[in-house]
Amino acid sequence: MFRSLHRKLVLVLVLLIVSVMTVVGTFLINSVTSYHIQEFRSQMYSVFTGEFILTLEGNAAHLDNGAELRDMIEAYSAPLGIDAYRRFYVLDGHTGAYLAGSDDSYGSDMELTPNILTAMNGTVGQEVELLGNYFDVAIPIRDTDGSVRFVVGVLDDKTELKELNWNLFTILIRAMLFGLVVAIFLSFLLSKTITDPVERLTEQASRIAGGDFSQSAEIESNDEIGVLGQTFNDMSRQLETTLLQEEEERNKLDTLFRHMADGMLAFDSAGRLMQSNPAVEALLGKRLTAESTYQELFPDVQVQQEDLAQDGRSIEVDFAANQRFLKIYFAPIRLEADKQGLMAVLHDVTEQQKLDDSRREFVANVSHELRTPLTNVRGYAETLMSADDIDRETQVRFLSVISSEADRMTRIVKDLLTLTRLDYNRMEMKMEPMDLLAIGKKAVQAMEMEAKNRGLTLITRLPDALPGTVGDAERIQQVVVNILTNAIKYNKPDGSITVTGGSKGGRVFLRVEDTGIGVPKEDLPRLFERFYRVDKARSRESGGTGLGLAIARQIAETHGGSITFDSKYGKGSVVTLWLPAAEGGARHD
Numbered sequence: 001m002f003r004s005l006h007r008k009l010v011l012v013l014v015l016l017i018v019s020v021m022t023v024v025g026t027f028l029i030n031s032v033t034s035y036h037i038q039e040f041r042s043q044m045y046s047v048f049t050g051e052f053i054l055t056l057e058g059n060a061a062h063l064d065n066g067a068e069l070r071d072m073i074e075a076y077s078a079p080l081g082i083d084a085y086r087r088f089y090v091l092d093g094h095t096g097a098y099l100a101g102s103d104d105s106y107g108s109d110m111e112l113t114p115n116i117l118t119a120m121n122g123t124v125g126q127e128v129e130l131l132g133n134y135f136d137v138a139i140p141i142r143d144t145d146g147s148v149r150f151v152v153g154v155l156d157d158k159t160e161l162k163e164l165n166w167n168l169f170t171i172l173i174r175a176m177l178f179g180l181v182v183a184i185f186l187s188f189l190l191s192k193t194i195t196d197p198v199e200r201l202t203e204q205a206s207r208i209a210g211g212d213f214s215q216s217a218e219i220e221s222n223d224e225i226g227v228l229g230q231t232f233n234d235m236s237r238q239l240e241t242t243l244l245q246e247e248e249e250r251n252k253l254d255t256l257f258r259h260m261a262d263g264m265l266a267f268d269s270a271g272r273l274m275q276s277n278p279a280v281e282a283l284l285g286k287r288l289t290a291e292s293t294y295q296e297l298f299p300d301v302q303v304q305q306e307d308l309a310q311d312g313r314s315i316e317v318d319f320a321a322n323q324r325f326l327k328i329y330f331a332p333i334r335l336e337a338d339k340q341g342l343m344a345v346l347h348d349v350t351e352q353q354k355l356d357d358s359r360r361e362f363v364a365n366v367s368h369e370l371r372t373p374l375t376n377v378r379g380y381a382e383t384l385m386s387a388d389d390i391d392r393e394t395q396v397r398f399l400s401v402i403s404s405e406a407d408r409m410t411r412i413v414k415d416l417l418t419l420t421r422l423d424y425n426r427m428e429m430k431m432e433p434m435d436l437l438a439i440g441k442k443a444v445q446a447m448e449m450e451a452k453n454r455g456l457t458l459i460t461r462l463p464d465a466l467p468g469t470v471g472d473a474e475r476i477q478q479v480v481v482n483i484l485t486n487a488i489k490y491n492k493p494d495g496s497i498t499v500t501g502g503s504k505g506g507r508v509f510l511r512v513e514d515t516g517i518g519v520p521k522e523d524l525p526r527l528f529e530r531f532y533r534v535d536k537a538r539s540r541e542s543g544g545t546g547l548g549l550a551i552a553r554q555i556a557e558t559h560g561g562s563i564t565f566d567s568k569y570g571k572g573s574v575v576t577l578w579l580p581a582a583e584g585g586a587r588h589d
């Protein structure tokens with residue numbers, strides 16, 4: 001089948017051959033014609049010399065007709081090249097009538113050519129027209145009085161030349177046909193050498209378009225096509241690398257998009273949902289479908305297109321949904337066909353909000369906690385200052401209240417400082433191998449008296465040994481003492497406290513169980529919050545600041561451990577301190 005390139009090649013070669021042959025043919029035929037005319041002229045000049053013309057004129061005076069002249073010229077037939085197509089003639093110099101010639105049959109319709117007319121006027125007629133139907137020469141033969149008596153001439157009707165030219169023409173046509181056959185054959189060869197690699201490149205390009213980069217185009221030559229193939233292969237490799245990088249980037253972005261904690265939504269210009277990530281459903285607490293719209297998801301949030309249009313900035317909106325506080329940033333996105341969509345980024349600020357709330361609550365709590373003792377101190381101090389007749393006993397009572405309130409404030413401030421240091425990791429911890437068992441025993445010892453004073457039974461059921469642990473023994477003891485103090489403070493009359501210990505799953509623990517008042521279930525999650533107290537009056541009465549458990553948990557966590565609090569309201573509580581066992585788990589007795 002003729003492919004386009006092949007067709008073009010054939011066309012170019014055919015045009016080339018035809019034009020070359022036409023030029024060559026025209027040139028050849030012209031040259032042959034010129035040569036022929038030249039030859040005719042030189043033959044004429046060689047015979048009709050001035051001398052010969054004078055001889056003819058000398059004889060002409062005595063002649064009545066042209067027969068003698070014809071005989072004289074006939075003697076030169078051979079050098080004049082007279083034949084069937086080239087004739088000579090003798091005409092009457094006045095009338096131009098045919099008198100004699102080489103072929104009399106021709107004489108009757110003898111035409112007076114421009115050269116004959118020139119000769120009849122007395123000049124040699126030797127003009128030859130290249131494209132005329134004949135070429136001739138006519139010579140006037142004068143009488144003695146100078147008038148033109150005869151005109152002798154030779155006329156060639158070009159038949160010979162035409163035949164020669166025709167032969168040449170047919171040779172050229174044959175050569176051209178042969179040339180065309182060769183051209184078609186060559187064009188096949190040429191196009192094959194060009195189109196085959198191009199075809200291979202095309203196939204390769206289609207494979208690449210289909211995403212198959214596994215093969216590369218074969219390079220068979222160093223010519224332009226070879227270079228093209230090489231460049232194509234380089235380009236394909238480059239493209240593959242770029243596509244891979246692009247895909248990697250896209251995957252990264254996709255993973256980021258899917259797993260980012262912030263929700264992302266994109267709406268088209270009509271407010272229809274175009275794209276969203278999984279975080280959105282979790283944040284809004286709604287299932288998204290392909291039919292979800294902006295109106296449906298954010299019915300109360302009116303975002304004005306004009307606001308967004310201004311320098312493409314984003315708008316920040318507070319939004320509460322699904323028990324969460326969200327900040328939504330709306331920004332315009334450019335879609336195709338000059339349309340503008342809307343992009344929404346949902347940022348969960350619930351934790352931040354909670355933190356802010358707890359910070360505010362904390363400040364309020366601190367103020368409140370300090371205000372009560374301060375009011376008391378001020379009240380008693382003012383009373384002491386204003387009254388003159390206060391007896392010594394009342395004075396001492398008042399002053400002791402002032403002193404105990406000052407103590408209370410000192411405790412609060414001390415606890416707060418401890419917490420701040422723990423918060424900012426500024427509490428110095430002497431981390432060394434320690435024995436939780438020994439710490440437990442020491443704490444129990446310290447609290448035994450207190451328990452006894454309150455009529456409580458303190459039972460120790462500690463094991464013989466516990467795996468070793470690492471930490472600041474003094475701080476840990478402070479934690480255990482705090483837990484024991486609470487167990488005593490929030491116990492019932494005649495109640496008991498049991499201290500046990502053990503190890504489990506790479507951790508060691510000390511457990512304090514009491515038979516006290518317990519904690520209502522709903523209060524359990526908040527026990528470790530700063531200043532949180534179930535029974536405020538009881539806590540304050542017993543000198544509690546509401547910071548003990550918060551500090552204890554912070555210290556435990558700084559050691560990589562934790563504190564768990566279990567309780568049955570009205571029955572008692574179980575508080576457990578967990579610490580990680582030291583590497584190797586050395587046992588201490």
Ligand code: ADP
Pocket residue numbers: 486487490491514516517518519527532533534535539540543544545546547548549550572573
């Ligand atoms: P406080 O200084 O008030 O004791 P804590 O932080 O030590 O502060 O304890 C917080 C609150 O937890 C206490 O006010 C109390 O209501 C409750 N609590 C702590 N331990 C116990 C316990 N063993 N039994 C009952 N309630 C307890």
